[in-house]
Amino acid sequence: MKNIIVGQSGGPTAVINSSVAGVYLAAKEIGSDHIYGMVHGIEGFLKGEFIDLKEELDDEKVELLKRTPSAYLGSCRYKLPKFEEAKDVYEKIFVKLDELDIEYFFYIGGNDSMDTIKMLSDYAKENGKKQKFVGIPKTIDNDLPITDHCPGYGSAAKYIATSIKEIIRDNASFGVEKPTVCIVEIMGRHAGWLTAAAALAKGDDCEGVDAIYLPEDTFDLEEFKNRIKKLAEEKNSVVIAISEGIATSDGKFVCELGDSNKSVDAFGHKQLSGAAVTLADIIHNETGLKTRAIEFSTLQRAATHLASLTDIEEAIKVGYEAVMAANRGVTGEMVVMLREENKEYKINYSLYDIHDIANIEKKIPSNMIDSENKQLTEDYIKYAKPLIMGELTPIYTNGLPTHLIRK
Amino acid sequence: MKNIIVGQSGGPTAVINSSVAGVYLAAKEIGSDHIYGMVHGIEGFLKGEFIDLKEELDDEKVELLKRTPSAYLGSCRYKLPKFEEAKDVYEKIFVKLDELDIEYFFYIGGNDSMDTIKMLSDYAKENGKKQKFVGIPKTIDNDLPITDHCPGYGSAAKYIATSIKEIIRDNASFGVEKPTVCIVEIMGRHAGWLTAAAALAKGDDCEGVDAIYLPEDTFDLEEFKNRIKKLAEEKNSVVIAISEGIATSDGKFVCELGDSNKSVDAFGHKQLSGAAVTLADIIHNETGLKTRAIEFSTLQRAATHLASLTDIEEAIKVGYEAVMAANRGVTGEMVVMLREENKEYKINYSLYDIHDIANIEKKIPSNMIDSENKQLTEDYIKYAKPLIMGELTPIYTNGLPTHLIRK
Numbered sequence: 001m002k003n004i005i006v007g008q009s010g011g012p013t014a015v016i017n018s019s020v021a022g023v024y025l026a027a028k029e030i031g032s033d034h035i036y037g038m039v040h041g042i043e044g045f046l047k048g049e050f051i052d053l054k055e056e057l058d059d060e061k062v063e064l065l066k067r068t069p070s071a072y073l074g075s076c077r078y079k080l081p082k083f084e085e086a087k088d089v090y091e092k093i094f095v096k097l098d099e100l101d102i103e104y105f106f107y108i109g110g111n112d113s114m115d116t117i118k119m120l121s122d123y124a125k126e127n128g129k130k131q132k133f134v135g136i137p138k139t140i141d142n143d144l145p146i147t148d149h150c151p152g153y154g155s156a157a158k159y160i161a162t163s164i165k166e167i168i169r170d171n172a173s174f175g176v177e178k179p180t181v182c183i184v185e186i187m188g189r190h191a192g193w194l195t196a197a198a199a200l201a202k203g204d205d206c207e208g209v210d211a212i213y214l215p216e217d218t219f220d221l222e223e224f225k226n227r228i229k230k231l232a233e234e235k236n237s238v239v240i241a242i243s244e245g246i247a248t249s250d251g252k253f254v255c256e257l258g259d260s261n262k263s264v265d266a267f268g269h270k271q272l273s274g275a276a277v278t279l280a281d282i283i284h285n286e287t288g289l290k291t292r293a294i295e296f297s298t299l300q301r302a303a304t305h306l307a308s309l310t311d312i313e314e315a316i317k318v319g320y321e322a323v324m325a326a327n328r329g330v331t332g333e334m335v336v337m338l339r340e341e342n343k344e345y346k347i348n349y350s351l352y353d354i355h356d357i358a359n360i361e362k363k364i365p366s367n368m369i370d371s372e373n374k375q376l377t378e379d380y381i382k383y384a385k386p387l388i389m390g391e392l393t394p395i396y397t398n399g400l401p402t403h404l405i406r407k
Numbered sequence: 408m409k410n411i412i413v414g415q416s417g418g419p420t421a422v423i424n425s426s427v428a429g430v431y432l433a434a435k436e437i438g439s440d441h442i443y444g445m446v447h448g449i450e451g452f453l454k455g456e457f458i459d460l461k462e463e464l465d466d467e468k469v470e471l472l473k474r475t476p477s478a479y480l481g482s483c484r485y486k487l488p489k490f491e492e493a494k495d496v497y498e499k500i501f502v503k504l505d506e507l508d509i510e511y512f513f514y515i516g517g518n519d520s521m522d523t524i525k526m527l528s529d530y531a532k533e534n535g536k537k538q539k540f541v542g543i544p545k546t547i548d549n550d551l552p553i554t555d556h557c558p559g560y561g562s563a564a565k566y567i568a569t570s571i572k573e574i575i576r577d578n579a580s581f582g583v584e585k586p587t588v589c590i591v592e593i594m595g596r597h598a599g600w601l602t603a604a605a606a607l608a609k610g611d612d613c614e615g616v617d618a619i620y621l622p623e624d625t626f627d628l629e630e631f632k633n634r635i636k637k638l639a640e641e642k643n644s645v646v647i648a649i650s651e652g653i654a655t656s657d658g659k660f661v662c663e664l665g666d667s668n669k670s671v672d673a674f675g676h677k678q679l680s681g682a683a684v685t686l687a688d689i690i691h692n693e694t695g696l697k698t699r700a701i702e703f704s705t706l707q708r709a710a711t712h713l714a715s716l717t718d719i720e721e722a723i724k725v726g727y728e729a730v731m732a733a734n735r736g737v738t739g740e741m742v743v744m745l746r747e748e749n750k751e752y753k754i755n756y757s758l759y760d761i762h763d764i765a766n767i768e769k770k771i772p773s774n775m776i777d778s779e780n781k782q783l784t785e786d787y788i789k790y791a792k793p794l795i796m797g798e799l800t801p802i803y804t805n806g807l808p809t810h811l812i813r814k
Contacts, residue, residue, distance in 0.1 A: 405613075
């Protein structure tokens with residue numbers, strides 16, 4: 001027996017499938033008869049959509065799974081309603097779990113997904129249900145509390161830093177012309193972890209970005225314009241990283257600043273350009289400087305071809321540890337990664353009460369931010385550098401990385 | 408003696424530095440005393456900016472050079488004026504070439520750069536100058552005539568196809584929600600070669616893009632809207648590739664279509680969003696469908712971390728062959744790559760009169776385009792597949808690909 005079920009939830013990452021691999025490997029090890037996977041998370045499971053990973057995977061396919069972006073099982077953005085509001089949903093879930101003789105339930109996700117684990121484990125305890133519920137952390141945003149970092153962040157950071165290095169080289173190629181100002185927009189509405197990764201580009205072979213604007217700091221348009229003008233006087237290539245979530249002191253997102261964004265189209269709809277496009281337009285119109293806006297968009301969470309091996313291994317391990325914990329009787333907890341202090345980079349895996357994790361958002365601490373110079377401090381570099389180390393070479397077919405898809 | 412000089416011109420590619428490597432290796436082989444590199448092309452050279460690659464490079468650095476994006480020597484967008492208009496510019500160039508005892512002059516670039524080779528070689532012949540001028544093809548746009556393809560195209564195509572595969576997986580992750588329409592904008596104002604590369608994503612592990620809109624075909628907004636609506640009824644994830652250069656029958660670029668783009672900002676400037684953003688807005692506003700616009704921007708020409716090994720090797724070879732040709736007395740020609748018919752993929756290197764190449768733009772031939780289904784035909788796949796084969800693994804430092812930069 002020891003049947004288990006695993007689901008993926010929320011925005012995918014480059015390594016969310018590695019956590020499925022970790023769950024699968026551990027479930028095989030503890031002797032699970034069935035290793036179910038929810039298709040499109042709990043939303044799909046409620047509709048009866050699931051597969052048995054024992055029938056789908058083998059050793060070779062696990063190697064492809066680790067190299068496949070997005071959610072192999074399919075994801076969802078379903079927020080479990082409160083028990084008081086939807087008793088029937090809870091009952092339906094547990095009827096299905098009982099039907100399949102499922103003992104352990106794993107959910108790979110971020111804040112909302114941990115809320116699901118919290119509510120289901122609370123319900124199970126209160127109603128004398130046998131099922132154990134353990135959360136597996138995942139988010140490129142790196143904003144879950146307690147855990148040192150989240151699987152998914154390291155690979156996104158590696159993609160961002162690599163692409164920023166390539167953009168800096170590209171932008172510098174036309175040195176004798178008038179300066180080009182390149183503004184790169186990076187994901188992260190409230191926490192600037194992803195944007196911070198632009199700081200990792202700097203090194204012996206790269207001059208680094210000229211400024212990094214994080215949502216943790218209030219955005220001041222005048223300061224921004226003055227900084228760009230000064231930079232453009234001093235150098236031929238200016239590259240700036242901004243978070244999509246930067247906002248002014250009155251709480252306005254930057255993409256709402258440009259006058260042209262206040263227009264409505266023929267249908268009365270308001271068009272919102274991104275923050276980088278808005279700022280590039282403002283700078284170009286005020287200074288005449290050549291500007292370019294780049295948005296990494298979903299590429300930053302899907303570029304598994306450039307995933308960090310450290311991240312892949314940690315994503316496997318959190319999945320593995322979740323199964324081992326449930327098998328020891330743990331429920332209502334999330335696997336967390338704790339970094340050993342004052343040593344070479346080393347992560348110890350532990351568990352933490354889900355009530356202290358769900359719905360709490362971790363921002364970048366102030367000791368990592370150099371607000372005056374719009375850079376990250378050495379504390380951030382020390383924190384983030386180990387997370388992007390190592391590579392897992394893709395398996396190429398016809399010149400392209402091979403993926404594993406559900407049939 | 409046999410001093411040579413090489414310059415890089417126009418938009419960089421992932422492998423333009425490999426052609427510098429090819430020139431360097433060949434020049435060493437023929438015994439050049441000096442292997443000069445123009446800093447920022449002929450524009451920088453006119454200001455006296457050059458380096459000696461014999462002092463800058465060694466075997467180890469050549470390996471890094473092959474893995475470095477953008478123009479190592481620096482590029483320019485300087486268009487050489489006609490002789491009648493600027494006799495002094497020509498005289499200045501040849502005074503400098505004579506001062507440095509330069510015998511062979513190589514320029515790596517696209518159409519405009521081949522125009523420079525044409526005018527300088529014509530001038531040299533007419534004025535009894537000893538210097539030989541040979542063009543080295545380079546452009547991600549793949550729009551130079553005569554040559555089977557251009558170095559730079561294969562790597563851009565590999566990046567585009569890989570990223571499209573990752574985007575397709577990502578977009579499909581939320582299957583049970585209402586469909587998401589993702590519109591990906593790819594470079595290419597007049598020729599659709601880069602956008603066509605989206606077709607390479609399709610395979611056993613990828614369903615491929617749902618439609619490809621090329622500038623070779625007239626864009627019909629009604630047809631586009633109807634196609635998307637139909638696709639959104641049939642499937643949960645829709646991914647469309649469009650060229651930045653698609654235009655309607657009255658010659659309007661798509662980015663000029665949206666009403667919101669006709670607005671002006673506080674300074675009276677018109678803001679132009681990209682084609683993908685414009686179409687994503689139109690579709691969202693008319694249908695309520697969730698849409699997403701992605702632009703690869705300069706990443707598609709700078710992603711050397713994912714360069715095609717075939718492309719790198721060919722870029723080296725065209726540089727190498729240019730030097731060997733000049734050493735045989737050739738001038739006023741460009742190196743071209745000719746594909747052997749009816750055999751395994753094999754390229755023969757040859758030379759072609761620069762007068763038949765400069766300023767001519769090669770579009771996708773009609774046998775490669777399936778206009779009705781908005782796809783590429785098997786003829787295109789056969790043509791393009793060999794160009795993306797193979798990889799050259801980056802040399803990683805601190806988790807990031809290492810580049811070579813001028814000190």
